[in-house]
Amino acid sequence: MTIASRLRKADxxxxxxxxxxxxxxxTGPDGGEHLNAPEVGWRWAWDRHTWLGFSSATGRRVKDPQ
Structure with missing residues (x-):
């Protein structure tokens, strides 16, 4: 979760x-053809999930399409 990216409300x-x-x-609306596909969404900041973790990256690498 990107906790530092939380936005501030008007107050x-x-x-x-x-x-x-x-x-x-x-699973769900994604369907089996999207197995291991990256997803972006949101969660409640206080709602901890065992399957969510924290990470960071300085860049990305594109897989060779061979």
């Missing part, structure tokens, strides 16, 4: 939602 309080990036297991 200066932090929005309860936090942007989140995760890998889909291909």
């Amino acid at each position: 200066s309080a932090l929005d309860a939602r936090t942007p989140t990036l995760w890998l889909s297991n291909g």
